[in-house]
Amino acid sequence: MIxxxxxxxxxxxxxxxxxxxxxxxxxxxxxxxxxxxxxxxAVSYSLPEGLSVFISDTLLYENLLFHRQxxxxxxxxxxxxxxxxxxxxxxxxxxxxxxxVYNIRRNAVLLTSSLMEAKFFIPKGVRIxxxxxxxxxxxxxxxxxxxxxxxxxxxxxxxxxKNRNPExxxxxxxxxxxxxxxxxxxxxxxxxxIYNRIxxxxxxxxxxxxxxxxxxxxxxxLKDDEINRxxxxxxxxxxxYSGTAPTINALSKIAAMSxxxxxxxxxxxxxxxxxxxYQKNRMTRARSLLLEGKYAVKEVGIMVGYxxxxxxxxxxxxxxxxxxxxxxNDDHNTRISEKDTHSVMWxxx
Amino acid sequence: xIKIEYNLTSYEDMFRYFAKCLKLKITDNVVxxxxxxxxxxxxxxxxxxxxxxxxxxxxxxxxxxFHRKRSEKEFYVLRLDEATEATGVTKSSLFFGKTNxxxxxxxxxxxxxxxxxxxxxxxxxxxxxxxxxxxxxLTNYITLKSPLAVxxxxxxxxxxxxxxxxxxxxxxxxxxxxxxxxxALIIERFFTKxxxxxxxxxxxxxxxxxxxxxxxxxxxxLLKDFSQQPPPIAQLARVAAMSPSKLKMLFKExxxxxxxxxxxxxxxxxxxxxxxxxxxxxxxxxxGLGFSNVSSFNKAYYKAFEQLPADIATPVYK
Numbered sequence: 001m002i003x004x005x006x007x008x009x010x011x012x013x014x015x016x017x018x019x020x021x022x023x024x025x026x027x028x029x030x031x032x033x034x035x036x037x038x039x040x041x042a043v044s045y046s047l048p049e050g051l052s053v054f055i056s057d058t059l060l061y062e063n064l065l066f067h068r069q070x071x072x073x074x075x076x077x078x079x080x081x082x083x084x085x086x087x088x089x090x091x092x093x094x095x096x097x098x099x100x101v102y103n104i105r106r107n108a109v110l111l112t113s114s115l116m117e118a119k120f121f122i123p124k125g126v127r128i129x130x131x132x133x134x135x136x137x138x139x140x141x142x143x144x145x146x147x148x149x150x151x152x153x154x155x156x157x158x159x160x161x162k163n164r165n166p167e168x169x170x171x172x173x174x175x176x177x178x179x180x181x182x183x184x185x186x187x188x189x190x191x192x193x194i195y196n197r198i199x200x201x202x203x204x205x206x207x208x209x210x211x212x213x214x215x216x217x218x219x220x221x222l223k224d225d226e227i228n229r230x231x232x233x234x235x236x237x238x239x240x241y242s243g244t245a246p247t248i249n250a251l252s253k254i255a256a257m258s259x260x261x262x263x264x265x266x267x268x269x270x271x272x273x274x275x276x277x278y279q280k281n282r283m284t285r286a287r288s289l290l291l292e293g294k295y296a297v298k299e300v301g302i303m304v305g306y307x308x309x310x311x312x313x314x315x316x317x318x319x320x321x322x323x324x325x326x327x328x329n330d331d332h333n334t335r336i337s338e339k340d341t342h343s344v345m346w347x348x349x
Numbered sequence: 350x351i352k353i354e355y356n357l358t359s360y361e362d363m364f365r366y367f368a369k370c371l372k373l374k375i376t377d378n379v380v381x382x383x384x385x386x387x388x389x390x391x392x393x394x395x396x397x398x399x400x401x402x403x404x405x406x407x408x409x410x411x412x413x414x415f416h417r418k419r420s421e422k423e424f425y426v427l428r429l430d431e432a433t434e435a436t437g438v439t440k441s442s443l444f445f446g447k448t449n450x451x452x453x454x455x456x457x458x459x460x461x462x463x464x465x466x467x468x469x470x471x472x473x474x475x476x477x478x479x480x481x482x483x484x485x486x487l488t489n490y491i492t493l494k495s496p497l498a499v500x501x502x503x504x505x506x507x508x509x510x511x512x513x514x515x516x517x518x519x520x521x522x523x524x525x526x527x528x529x530x531x532x533a534l535i536i537e538r539f540f541t542k543x544x545x546x547x548x549x550x551x552x553x554x555x556x557x558x559x560x561x562x563x564x565x566x567x568x569x570x571l572l573k574d575f576s577q578q579p580p581p582i583a584q585l586a587r588v589a590a591m592s593p594s595k596l597k598m599l600f601k602e603x604x605x606x607x608x609x610x611x612x613x614x615x616x617x618x619x620x621x622x623x624x625x626x627x628x629x630x631x632x633x634x635x636x637g638l639g640f641s642n643v644s645s646f647n648k649a650y651y652k653a654f655e656q657l658p659a660d661i662a663t664p665v666y667k
Contacts, residue, residue: 142524148523192477200530326505
């Protein structure tokens with residue numbers, strides 16, 4: 001097992017630490033893993049308001065333990081989103097029992113404080129896509145007001161200490177993660193693009209958590225092991241839309257639960273019945289592909305598994321109230337003339 | 350009709366001024382229409398990042414004419430607008446312009462208006478573009494383009510963002526955060542699209558910066574005085590120091606319209622502005638813009654706006 005120690009509030013420093021530990025050269029905050037260590041890459045960005053972001057998509061050949069030492073003089077938070085994909089069904093990861101050791105597969109969404117020590121275990125042989133964010137203590141205060149920030153933080157950490165899992169990765173996070181987890185983010189306003197998506201992730205975490213807290217604790221009351229199996233079902237369900245959706249029977253085998261229990265618990269955890277959830281994610285995926293502006297409606301339809309374009313358009317409209325063609329980014333078509341507005345502009349020289 | 354003239358570049362001041370003109374009271378940066386005047390509200394929002402926003406979600410029983418006068422300070426306005434008239438017709442658009450230009454916005458009576466105005470200073474924009482790939486192109490564009498007026502369809506994505514802002518839930522605890530993030534996404538989306546469309550335009554535009562400057566000089570010359578006949582192409586070509594055929598081609602590439610149509614478009618916009626201001630009669634407007642008789646003015650006006658000058662010159666009381 002490799003152990004990496006650090007306690008810096010800037011992720012470009014982590015890239016350097018990783019490069020040193022593995023004897024690699026990091027260029028411009030970008031690190032590619034050589035074949036001897038694993039596959040994939042890691043990249044860091046510095047954003048306005050002291051935000052630091054670390055994005056990675058990796059598969060390591062050896063177990064890795066990140067050890068973040070408690071910092072006494074600086075107070076900031078670390079928010080991470082980790083999505084993992086196992087090839088086989090085997091769940092060989094050791095259950096971490098020590099305090100402050102987080103299994104990133106169980107706590108896929110995790111907020112920790114720099115004042116506490118934290119260890120994150122990254123199992124070998126598992127592909128993991130991550131977005132990690134360092135945010136200053138005052139960022140939450142300024143966005144939500146101090147009172148709300150305190151309420152959120154105290155309740156969140158109380159729950160975490162009781163070893164409960166306050167948040168899971170669902171559709172909304174996944175869309176944002178898909179937009180961010182790329183080797184190179186190709187965007188004319190790259191920093192703002194990243195910053196805005198990071199802020200949405202923070203917004204979602206805070207509003208979602210407080211929402212659940214206030215609607216009388218809709219946090220999942222399931223055993224850890226059951227949660228893990230449901231997470232696996234979910235990730236399988238949304239992995240690929242080009243084929244047909246897995247059957248409930250197949251899923252219930254993977255989850256090792258009866259179909260009835262699977263259906264009930266899945267809905268409790270993700271808020272929708274299995275196939276509605278599948279369909280919603282499929283359409284959301286289609287929507288973000290369309291918004292990227294690189295594909296035609298027909299191509300997107302095929303990418304999300306529709307051979308019949310009419311069906312695709314119908315399902316899309318059912319989900320968003322619009323036809324796919326109505327959201328395609330056609331730059332030649334978006335300019336309109338003044339005649340279609342209520343305004344008149346002129347200029348005197 | 351209520352007329353509001355302003356050239357303020359502080360939304361704080363403007364908001365107060367609007368409330369005064371409408372004779373409405375401000376509470377907590379919100380103006381609520383009283384039942385005798387309409388319904389809904391106008392709201393001032395100050396964002397963390399020094400942007401100011403005025404949001405409208407209201408109906409006014411009386412029509413309101415907003416007249417932005419030229420301001421020497423360099424500010425930009427991004428406006429998202431969705432207005433459903435009493436007849437059920439909805440017009441929606443996105444507009445981006447500079448405050449050193451004049452414009453009118455006519456809100457007719459009983460129209461359901463949902464509008465967002467974002468006021469952006471030049472300094473803010475410079476910082477926003479700094480160190481981004483798009484920096485050079487966008488900075489040049491907003492500096493050189495004159496008049497700077499971009500109209501776009503208010504597409505589904507913009508409308509979704511606007512909806513998310515307007516319908517924040519009863520508990521206002523996250524309002525600020527939700528607003529900040531949606532405004533940031535709207536601005537990001539607008540400038541991303543603008544960048545892409547400039548890139549598209551420029552890819553077929555082969556023009557040197559010297560030529561670009563000369564074509565702009567020509568544009569200046571052309572719009573200098575509407576009371577006179579427009580200068581003939583030959584004269585403009587001398588201003589540009591290029592052949593008439595080259596000028597015609599470049600002009601169309603830069604401004605999107607042939608020289609004469611461009612002239613006519615701006616002349617008619619000026620006409621509409623003069624009529625809306627109610628300071629000029631139809632005849633005076635026609636004369637001031639170099640039309641020898643009212644009927645040819647009527648004809649030209651109808652061609653441009655599909656209505657007659659008289660339709661807006663005399664206020665319609667309902």
